[in-house]
Amino acid sequence: MTSTGTAPRRADHPAADPGPVPVRIRHSKGGGALGFFQTTGDVSAFTAASLFQPDTRVDVVVRFSATVGFRGSREAWRDLRGFAVKFLTDDGEYDLVGNNSPVFFLRDEATFASLVVAHKMYRDGTVFDYDRLWDFWTTHPETAHQVAWLLSDRGIPRSWRHQDGFGSHTYQWVNAAGERFWVKYHLRTDQGIAYLTDEQADAIADTEVDHQRADLRAAIDRGENPSWTVSVQVMPYEDARTDAFNAFDLTKVWPRAEYPLIEVGTLVLDRNPDDELAEIEQAAFAPSSFVPGIGPSPDPMLLSRIDAYWRFHQHRVKEEYARRAAVPFAPVDAGWDEDLARRARSWDPDDDFRQAGDLVRRVLDDAGRERLRATVVSQLAEIVDPAIRERALLFWDRIDVAEGAEIRSQVQAVR
Ligand code: HEM
Numbered sequence: 001m002t003s004t005g006t007a008p009r010r011a012d013h014p015a016a017d018p019g020p021v022p023v024r025i026r027h028s029k030g031g032g033a034l035g036f037f038q039t040t041g042d043v044s045a046f047t048a049a050s051l052f053q054p055d056t057r058v059d060v061v062v063r064f065s066a067t068v069g070f071r072g073s074r075e076a077w078r079d080l081r082g083f084a085v086k087f088l089t090d091d092g093e094y095d096l097v098g099n100n101s102p103v104f105f106l107r108d109e110a111t112f113a114s115l116v117v118a119h120k121m122y123r124d125g126t127v128f129d130y131d132r133l134w135d136f137w138t139t140h141p142e143t144a145h146q147v148a149w150l151l152s153d154r155g156i157p158r159s160w161r162h163q164d165g166f167g168s169h170t171y172q173w174v175n176a177a178g179e180r181f182w183v184k185y186h187l188r189t190d191q192g193i194a195y196l197t198d199e200q201a202d203a204i205a206d207t208e209v210d211h212q213r214a215d216l217r218a219a220i221d222r223g224e225n226p227s228w229t230v231s232v233q234v235m236p237y238e239d240a241r242t243d244a245f246n247a248f249d250l251t252k253v254w255p256r257a258e259y260p261l262i263e264v265g266t267l268v269l270d271r272n273p274d275d276e277l278a279e280i281e282q283a284a285f286a287p288s289s290f291v292p293g294i295g296p297s298p299d300p301m302l303l304s305r306i307d308a309y310w311r312f313h314q315h316r317v318k319e320e321y322a323r324r325a326a327v328p329f330a331p332v333d334a335g336w337d338e339d340l341a342r343r344a345r346s347w348d349p350d351d352d353f354r355q356a357g358d359l360v361r362r363v364l365d366d367a368g369r370e371r372l373r374a375t376v377v378s379q380l381a382e383i384v385d386p387a388i389r390e391r392a393l394l395f396w397d398r399i400d401v402a403e404g405a406e407i408r409s410q411v412q413a414v415r
Contacts (some may be wrong), residue, residue: 005410021282022316026116029083030065031213032280033220037087037230037268039127043264045165046181046234047173049293050263061086061283062269063219064160064212065098067070068119074205075212076154076196080146080377083165083187084285085267095187095289096311100163101154103355105143107347108248109304114332115140130382135194138391141349142251144356144399151379152364152372153195159215161226162194169302170248172295172335173234180233180335182247182297184254186261187228198375217272240340245351248299248344252355284313298344353398360400373403 024030038057051058057342065082068075077138080347081100087094103114118136137143149155155308157163167185174180196204204211233254240247247254286309296302376396383389393411397404 001339005227011164011406021277022060023071024065024283024316025312027065027067028071029069029075029085030063030082030275030280031210031216031268032061032063032066032084032273032283033254034271034273034279035062035225035267037062037085037265037267039265041263041265043232043262044175046175047077048090048176048231049094049096049173049291049292050091050346051291053258056265059088060267060269061088061279063280063283063285064216070120070190072209074209076156076201076205078150078198078201078207080150080155081157081160081163082161083163084286085165085187086283086289087291089289089291093289094291094294095285095287096167097285097287097305098165098167098185098187100157100165101146101149101165102168102184102186102253103149104168104250104301105137105146106140107142107299107301108345111140112301112304123309128382131377131388133383134379134383135385135388136394137349138395140386141398142347144353145251145394147395148356148359148372148399151375152359152379153197153368155375156196156198157299158194158196158202160212161191161216161219163192164188164226169250169299170235170297171302172297173232174293174295174335182237182240184233185260186231186233187267190227190229190266195332197371198378216269220272221271225268227266227268227286230264232264233259233371234262235259241343246343246346247307248297249347250299250301251352267332282317284309284317286310286313296334298334299346301373356399360403369403372408373407377405377414380407381414 013229013241036057039054039061042054042394043052050056063082064078065084066075066078067076067082069075069079083098083100085096085098089097113380114136117244118132122364136146154163167183170182171182171183173183199214207319208214214227227368233256235243235247235254245252287296287305296306317400324403360372380389380392383392389411393404393408396407
């Protein structure tokens with residue numbers, strides 16, 4: 001079954017009178033564009049989803065966002081970025097609501113609310129509260145991988161065009177014969193990865209609030225339509241039972257050597273919204289919006305998100321969302337057994353620092369490591385409570401002994 005991209009664009013069906021749409025309670029600051037997804041590979045052996053069949057093109061709506069940033073915050077600030085894609089398929093809307101990071105701070109949904117509080121607190125309303133932030137991170141060591149990622153160059157992409165996107169969670173694909181696979185989505189930027197240094201970002205933040213939104217709009221206006229190569233890592237269903245690692249742990253990546261990237265298609269943004277409110281801000285992205293051939297995994301964070309978003313949308317975009325009630329809110333035939341569900345919650349606390357260490361030692365070059373160190377040192381120097389600062393130093397010792405020692409001596413020198 002192929003889709004020809006005939007699904008209506010959202011702009012063709014604006015609500016009669018959208019009225020005031022409350023801002024998102026999370027990821028409230030963002031912007032986006034419209035375009036298409038075109039398959040270039042053949043993954044029909046793994047999924048029957050119509051949008052991923054050969055020679056298929058469907059329209060998309062993409063919204064990029066700041067995760068911590070609030071409505072008026074500066075887009076140049078260091079933050080994780082949301083990367084949400086709505087595929088308008090013949091079978092309904094399929095939403096891939098991911099970030100620009102392959103992992104996340106947490107894997108247990110019970111701790112999510114505390115993470116949000118720790119990330120959003122400001123001392124006396126103006127100065128960012130590094131005590132609270134590092135107190136949270138160091139008492140939740142599963143954050144180590146995401147913290148190292150965020151404080152590296154990756155935490156300030158030069159623009160939305162110059163960053164990758166990820167589904168982050170493990171999802172499920174089902175082929176025409178009913179065989180199931182686990183997949184992770186990778187959207188690699190064709191513009192090349194590029195970052196801002198802290199100094200460059202600060203200079204932009206001093207004068208510009210929305211530089212990423214402006215950059216995207218200007219690029220598309222110039223005809224430089226940004227694109228991403230969409231690939232997946234595919235894991236045979238039974239591997240999740242036997243692999244040495246937990247395939248559903250949102251704080252970890254899968255080894256590329258064992259699960260190489262398989263190309264699926266290309267995502268192109270070629271149209272700026274005429275009406276940002278109707279086409280982007282009113283778009284309701286929901287991890288529960290699956291289409292046949294795609295489903296959830298037992299990752300507890302994902303299951304919690306599947307349950308959460310559409311409830312917020314009913315509040316935020318009400319009637320518009322109700323009009324599209326064909327969206328399946330409940331997971332389509334989840335398909336896993338008790339054993340896999342149990343495994344999804346079996347985390348190895350001794351393994352929390354390994355991939356963070358790999359990132360620092362193997363992925364970053366010397367200059368990148370130096371910039372990461374400077375960012376860490378500047379944040380630790382801001383911490384008021386010596387006990388929290390000491391815990392933060394021990395946290396870095398566990399990520400990498402040599403890096404930890406260097407950070408310790410530099411923090412001591414500036415305190
Ligand atoms: C249990 C954990 C989480 C909860 C409860 C949660 C909840 C929410 C809520 C309530 C919104 C606002 C929805 C709206 O008003 O449209 C939101 C937005 C968003 N979340 Fe999450 N979130 C969680 C974790 C994550 C993770 C792990 C990711 C990425 C991998 C993520 C990516 C996003 C994105 C990209 C948006 C903005 C989508 C858009 O542009 O409309 N969230 N989240």
